Amino acid sequence: MHITIIGSGNVATHLAAAFKNAGHRIVQVYSPDIQHASLLAYHVGAEAIDNLAHINPDTGMFIISVKDDAIAHVAKNLAIYQKLIVHTSGATGLDTLLAYTGKAGVLYPLQTFSKSRELDFFTVPLCIEAADEVIYTDIQQLAATVSNNVYSINSAGRKILHLAAVFACNFPNYLYSAAQQLLAGHNMDFNMLRPLILETAQKVQEHLPADVQTGPAVRNDQQTMNNHLQMLNDTPQLKELYELLSQGIIKNNVDGHGAK
Amino acid sequence: MHITIIGSGNVATHLAAAFKNAGHRIVQVYSPDIQHASLLAYHVGAEAIDNLAHINPDTGMFIISVKDDAIAHVAKNLAIYQKLIVHTSGATGLDTLLAYTGKAGVLYPLQTFSKSRELDFFTVPLCIEAADEVIYTDIQQLAATVSNNVYSINSAGRKILHLAAVFACNFPNYLYSAAQQLLAGHNMDFNMLRPLILETAQKVQEHLPADVQTGPAVRNDQQTMNNHLQMLNDTPQLKELYELLSQGIIKNNVDGHGAK
Numbered sequence: 001m002h003i004t005i006i007g008s009g010n011v012a013t014h015l016a017a018a019f020k021n022a023g024h025r026i027v028q029v030y031s032p033d034i035q036h037a038s039l040l041a042y043h044v045g046a047e048a049i050d051n052l053a054h055i056n057p058d059t060g061m062f063i064i065s066v067k068d069d070a071i072a073h074v075a076k077n078l079a080i081y082q083k084l085i086v087h088t089s090g091a092t093g094l095d096t097l098l099a100y101t102g103k104a105g106v107l108y109p110l111q112t113f114s115k116s117r118e119l120d121f122f123t124v125p126l127c128i129e130a131a132d133e134v135i136y137t138d139i140q141q142l143a144a145t146v147s148n149n150v151y152s153i154n155s156a157g158r159k160i161l162h163l164a165a166v167f168a169c170n171f172p173n174y175l176y177s178a179a180q181q182l183l184a185g186h187n188m189d190f191n192m193l194r195p196l197i198l199e200t201a202q203k204v205q206e207h208l209p210a211d212v213q214t215g216p217a218v219r220n221d222q223q224t225m226n227n228h229l230q231m232l233n234d235t236p237q238l239k240e241l242y243e244l245l246s247q248g249i250i251k252n253n254v255d256g257h258g259a260k
Numbered sequence: 261m262h263i264t265i266i267g268s269g270n271v272a273t274h275l276a277a278a279f280k281n282a283g284h285r286i287v288q289v290y291s292p293d294i295q296h297a298s299l300l301a302y303h304v305g306a307e308a309i310d311n312l313a314h315i316n317p318d319t320g321m322f323i324i325s326v327k328d329d330a331i332a333h334v335a336k337n338l339a340i341y342q343k344l345i346v347h348t349s350g351a352t353g354l355d356t357l358l359a360y361t362g363k364a365g366v367l368y369p370l371q372t373f374s375k376s377r378e379l380d381f382f383t384v385p386l387c388i389e390a391a392d393e394v395i396y397t398d399i400q401q402l403a404a405t406v407s408n409n410v411y412s413i414n415s416a417g418r419k420i421l422h423l424a425a426v427f428a429c430n431f432p433n434y435l436y437s438a439a440q441q442l443l444a445g446h447n448m449d450f451n452m453l454r455p456l457i458l459e460t461a462q463k464v465q466e467h468l469p470a471d472v473q474t475g476p477a478v479r480n481d482q483q484t485m486n487n488h489l490q491m492l493n494d495t496p497q498l499k500e501l502y503e504l505l506s507q508g509i510i511k512n513n514v515d516g517h518g519a520k
Contacts, residue, residue, distance in 0.1 A: 114467075172461075
C-alpha cells in the first residue's frame with residue numbers, strides 16, 4: 001500500500017515506522033514544520049512537505065495524525081484527491097471526515113507513544129471504523145499487517161475507550177510524577193519506586209485491578225490515612241487527591257469488588 | 261539464619277518464601293488463624309502456631325508482618341526472648357519496637373505483593389533501619405541474600421516512601437479499576453487497555469514521568485477535556501477526580517517539568 005502521513009508527532013512517527021517496517025511505501029510526510037516533516041520522512045524513506053498544496057496524488061490513502069481540532073481542516077484539503085482518508089484520533093468521530101468525503105475511516109492506536117521510545121507495534125490495539133464495509137475490509141487488512149490486536153469499534157465506543165485510556169494511562173503517569181516529586185523533596189531517588197510501578201501494571205495483566213488492590217484505603221486503615229493526610233498539609237492539591245482516591249477505593253471495596 | 265515469621269499475609273508470604281529460597285530456615289509461622297499459618301508454614305517447611313505462647317525460642321530473629329496497629333502488641337510479647345525483632349511496615353517507626361527491646365530493626369519491602377502472584381524478589385527494594393550498627397550490618401547481610409536493591413532508610417524517610425508508594429501503586433491501580441468499569445459499562449473488554457497500562461509503567465522505567473506525560477491535559481486540549489467531563493456526568497466522583505488530576509497535569513506542565 002502507498003501511504004501518505006499527515007502529521008509528524010508521536011502517533012504519526014510510530015505509525016509511519018510500523019507501516020514502513022511491514023513493507024508499505026510511505027509516499028510523503030506532511031508537517032507545517034518542514035524540519036519535523038523531514039526528520040520523520042528521512043526515517044521512513046518518504047518525501048517531506050510543509051504545504052498541503054504539494055500533496056502527491058499518487059498515493060493509496062492519507063493517514064491524518066494531527067491535533068484533534070486540525071483534523072477537519074486537513075480533511076477538507078485532502079478530499080479533492082478522492083483517496084481514502086483515515087484519522088487516528090480517539091476523541092474524534094468518523095463524521096468529522098464524512099463531512100468532506102465518503103471514503104473515510106478511523107485507525108485509532110490505543111497506546112501511549114513517545115518518539116524517544118520504541119515499542120513492539122504488534123501488541124498495540126488498533127481500533128478501526130469505516131464509512132462502509134469495503135473500506136472497513138481494506139483498513140482491517142492494512143491494520144493486520146502491523147498489529148495482532150485489531151478491534152472493530154464505532155465512534156461512540158472509541159470515545160469511551162479514549163476516556164478510559166486517560167484514566168488508565170495519563171492519570172497514573174501524573175501520580176507517578178507526584179510520587180517522584182514527593183521523594184525528590186526529601187532527596188530520595190525515583191529509582192526506588194520503579195519496580196513497584198512496573199509490578200503494579202504487570203499484576204493487572206492477569207488480574208482485574210479491583211481484585212489486587214492493596215494499600216491503606218482498601219484495608220480501611222484510618223490511622224495510616226490520617227498520617228498521610230497530615231504529611232500532605234503543605235501540598236493541598238495532593239491532599240485533596242489523596243482523600244478522593246482513598247474514598248473511591250473504600251467505596252469500590254464496599255461495593256463488593258475487591259479483595260485485600 | 262533461623263527466622264520466625266509473625267504473620268501470614270501477602271508480605272509475610274513473599275518474605276518467608278524468599279528467605280527459604282535463599283537457604284535460611286523458617287522455624288515457625290504465627291497467625292491467629294491456624295489455617296493461614298499452616299498454609300504458609302507448609303510451603304516453607306516451618307511449624308505453624310496460632311498462639312504467641314508457643315513460640316520456639318530457638319530462632320535467630322522474629323520478622324513481624326502484621327497489621328500496623330498490631331505490631332506493638334506482638335513486639336511486647338516477643339521481647340522476652342531477647343532475640344532480634346524486625347518489622348516490615350512502611351508506616352511504622354522503629355520506635356514502636358524500641359519501646360520493648362533494643363534489638364530492633366526494620367526491613368521494609370517497597371513492593372506490592374499478592375499471594376496469588378509470584379515475582380522476582382531480587383528486584384524488590386528492601387529499606388532497612390536498625391537500633392545500632394551491629395544490628396544494621398546483620399540485617400543488611402540478611403537482606404542481601406534475597407534482594408539486589410538494599411537501601412538504608414530511617415523512619416522519617418520510610419514514611420515518605422510509604423506515602424509515595426500509595427501514589428505510585430495503590431492510586432494508579434484504583435484508576436485502572438475505574439477505567440475497567442467505564443469499559444464494562446459499555447460491554448468493552450479490559451484486555452484492550454492492558455498493553456497501554458503496561459507501556460505507561462515501562463516508559464517511566466527509563467524516563468521521569470513528567471517528561472513522558474501524554475493526553476489532553478498536557479496538551480491543554482480544553483475541548484476534549486470538556487467532552488470527557490460531560491461523559492462523566494453520571495459518575496460525579498470520577499468527574500471530580502478527572503478535574504483535579506487534569507489541573508495537576510496542567511500545573512506540572514506550566515511549572516516547566518513536562519514535555520508533550
